[in-house]
Amino acid sequence: MANIFTTLWRVFRHAFRPRVTVQYPEQKFYLPPRWRGRIILSRDPDGEERCVACYLCAVACPVDCIALQATEDEHGRRYPEFFRINFSRCIFCGFCEEACPTYAIQLTPDMEMSEYRRQDMVYEKEDLLIEGTGKYRDYNYYRVAGLAIGGKDKGEAEREQAPVDLRSLLP
Amino acid sequence: MRDVLIPLAVVVGVLAGVFAVAAQLVWLERRLLALWQDRYGPNRVGPFGLLQVVADGIKLLSKEDWTPPFADKGVFVLAPAIAATAALLSFAVVPFAQNIVISDLNIGLLFFLAMSSLGVYGVVLGGWASNNKYGLLGSLRAAGQMISYEVFMGLSLCGVVLMAGSLRLNAVVEAQREMWFFVPQFLGLAVFVIAGLAETRRIPFDLPEAENELVAGYHTEYSSMKFAMFFLGEYLGITLISSMIVTLFFGGWLGPWLPGLVWFLLKIAVCIIGFILIRAALPRLRYDQLMALGWKVLLPLALLNIIVTGGVVLASGSRLSD
Ligand code: SF4
Ligand code: SF4
Numbered sequence: 001m002a003n004i005f006t007t008l009w010r011v012f013r014h015a016f017r018p019r020v021t022v023q024y025p026e027q028k029f030y031l032p033p034r035w036r037g038r039i040i041l042s043r044d045p046d047g048e049e050r051c052v053a054c055y056l057c058a059v060a061c062p063v064d065c066i067a068l069q070a071t072e073d074e075h076g077r078r079y080p081e082f083f084r085i086n087f088s089r090c091i092f093c094g095f096c097e098e099a100c101p102t103y104a105i106q107l108t109p110d111m112e113m114s115e116y117r118r119q120d121m122v123y124e125k126e127d128l129l130i131e132g133t134g135k136y137r138d139y140n141y142y143r144v145a146g147l148a149i150g151g152k153d154k155g156e157a158e159r160e161q162a163p164v165d166l167r168s169l170l171p
Numbered sequence: 172m173r174d175v176l177i178p179l180a181v182v183v184g185v186l187a188g189v190f191a192v193a194a195q196l197v198w199l200e201r202r203l204l205a206l207w208q209d210r211y212g213p214n215r216v217g218p219f220g221l222l223q224v225v226a227d228g229i230k231l232l233s234k235e236d237w238t239p240p241f242a243d244k245g246v247f248v249l250a251p252a253i254a255a256t257a258a259l260l261s262f263a264v265v266p267f268a269q270n271i272v273i274s275d276l277n278i279g280l281l282f283f284l285a286m287s288s289l290g291v292y293g294v295v296l297g298g299w300a301s302n303n304k305y306g307l308l309g310s311l312r313a314a315g316q317m318i319s320y321e322v323f324m325g326l327s328l329c330g331v332v333l334m335a336g337s338l339r340l341n342a343v344v345e346a347q348r349e350m351w352f353f354v355p356q357f358l359g360l361a362v363f364v365i366a367g368l369a370e371t372r373r374i375p376f377d378l379p380e381a382e383n384e385l386v387a388g389y390h391t392e393y394s395s396m397k398f399a400m401f402f403l404g405e406y407l408g409i410t411l412i413s414s415m416i417v418t419l420f421f422g423g424w425l426g427p428w429l430p431g432l433v434w435f436l437l438k439i440a441v442c443i444i445g446f447i448l449i450r451a452a453l454p455r456l457r458y459d460q461l462m463a464l465g466w467k468v469l470l471p472l473a474l475l476n477i478i479v480t481g482g483v484v485l486a487s488g489s490r491l492s493d
Contacts, residue, residue: 004453011452014207021211 031109033135036092038110039085041125042103042134049129050104050141053080057096057105065089066096075150077142083128087113088121102141106134182273189262193406194224200447207451228399236395239301246300251393251400254293258407261286265414266341268424268431279340280332283415284325287370291317293404294372294379298389309388312458313379316369319465320376324366326473330359330480331419344423353420355483358476360420362469367412369465371405374450378458413442 022029031037044050053070071081096105115121133139148154155162198213198221205212213220238247264279266272276282291313298310332338334355335346346352353360369376380388390401417423417438424431426438456464 007452008448011207012448014209017209019206019209019211021209023211 031111033109035109035111036094036107038087038108038113039090039096039123039128040106040108040130040134041083041128042106042130042132042136044140044142045133045138046140047131048077048142049079050102050133050139051080051083051100052078052102052104052141053083054078054101056099056101060095060099061090062093062095063089063091077149080125083125084122085128086122088118103134103136103139106136108134178273181271185262185267185271185273186259189259189407189410190403192410193403194228195221196406196409196443197227197402198223199443200450203444203447204451207448231395231399234395236397239303239392241302242392243300243302246296247392248397250293250297250300251390251397251404252293253296254290254404255400255407257286257290257293258404258411260289261411262407262414264340265411266344266418266423267414267435269341271432272341275339275341277337277339280328280338280343280419283340283411284321284328287324287408287411288317288321290370290404290408291321293401294389297393297401298379298391301389301392303392305386305391306389309379309381309385309391312381313372313389315458316372316376316378316461316465319462320366320369323362323465323470323473324370326470326477327359327362327366328419329473329477330356333477333480333484340418340423343419344425347422347425351420351422351425356420356476356480358472359480360416362473362476363419364416365464365469367416368446368449369461371408371412371446373405373409373446375453375456376461377455378461381455409443409446410439413439413446416442 042050051068053068055068055070058064058066058068065086066084067086068083069081070078072078092107094107097107113121142149142152142157144158144160146154146157146160154160201223202212202214202220213223216222216226238244261283263273264276264282266275294313295310295317298306298308298313301307331343331352334352335343337343337346343352368374372379378388379385380390382388385391390398393401414435417435421438421442423438424435426434429437
């Protein structure tokens with residue numbers, strides 16, 4: 001019997017506690033930088049597209065919501081001809097970001113992406129591609145990879161040694 | 172002309188007031204529950220979310236009013252009406268102030284008890300007519316609960332009647348001029364509050380509804396306005412029980428300085444808030460606990476109360492005269 005009144009009193013005292021609710025549209029939450037929200041495609045420090053259209057993100061995606069088509073420019077750089085994410089299917093698991101070898105695809109702390117039409121949830125490359133580098137400021141895939149493209153031959157990448165001629169015996 | 176107009180005004184006023192209070196209770200309950208759970212509750216529609224009721228009403232009205240093909244149509248439609256009407260009718264005898272009472276029947280208290288027993292039919296028939304196992308289980312529980320709680324609900328009030336010497340509610344209020352009855356009738360009050368909770372099917376006793384075991388109990392199959400009627404009945408019931416507690420134990424409209432109506436409303440408000448606090452704090456009883464509590468504890472208590480009160484009244488030999 002007594003503990004019924006204790007319970008009532010304890011609950012009643014909550015009337016004077018601060019409320020935990022965040023009044024959302026007026027008050028914003030703090031979303032940490034690693035929050036898994038709206039997906040973007042970033043550019044490298046030189047302003048070129050980072051994505052090399054390797055399809056790894058599309059393979060990793062558990063709900064198959066990424067579609068892209070690889071193509072190559074005149075310098076031999078691969079890039080996606082189109083890159084499409086259907087956000088009405090995306091579950092924001094972040095697997096695509098983990099799979100990406102070039103830091104191109106990144107999830108951002110933004111979750112305000114509701115639409116009235118389902119069709120509008122499909123983001124094309126123009127919607128995804130941003131001007132900056134996203135979370136990884138200095139990384140530039142083509143500058144560290146030993147792949148020859150126009151303007152950069154083999155052995156010219158950062159910390160890359162000159163190629164060895166395997167058929168020659170001379171050191 | 173005045174003889175007709177004033178009662179008419181009272182009737183319309185009481186009806187409108189009671190409806191408004193019952194509707195706004197939905198908002199109040201949600202806000203208070205939220206307050207005690209450190210949340211805000213509905214605070215978007217209108218100032219402080221006061222217009223939430225309107226939004227809810229529109230939502231309910233625009234829902235499909237569905238009668239399941241396997242239901243017993245006539246009874247299915249009738250049940251929610253009974254639930255709401257019975258609760259509403261009881262307000263006819265509640266004295267809101269000295270002269271604001273629709274009909275000061277000389278059997279007022281009996282009328283209230285009769286009407287609240289009728290209200291149970293709404294629940295029992297609703298669950299039965301739904302032809303749904305959850306509905307049926309809900310109404311079975313309702314029937315069992317009501318039978319056991321009705322008994323000592325009436326008995327717990329006998330002490331009050333003995334002391335006031337009348338079943339007329341205004342007379343009961345008048346009899347409390349010297350001392351409100353909650354002091355001498357403390358036992359009666361305790362039993363009546365518990366019975367009242369059971370009567371309104373509020374949380375420690377909401378077994379007929381029991382969302383987490385019976386889906387929604389007796390109103391599982393109800394939607395739209397019929398569902399709203401059940402809800403209205405429930406909130407009318409809370410208001411009614413609160414007014415009865417206030418009238419019978421806390422001196423009704425009696426009180427210094429302020430007019431009677433204001434006192435009455437203030438006391439009701441405190442009472443209703445108490446009801447909501449109970450809902451916020453206490454868990455639901457198990458069915459056998461409910462029965463054991465009713466028959467083994469509360470019934471003897473109510474009987475004891477009658478014997479003691481009767482003895483005291485007889486010894487002092489006062490009030491029984493009129
Ligand atoms: S976050 Fe997950 S679901 Fe969304 S696109 Fe990336 S891999 Fe697919
Ligand atoms: S975003 Fe990354 S993983 Fe996806 S295709 Fe482009 S480079 Fe490959």
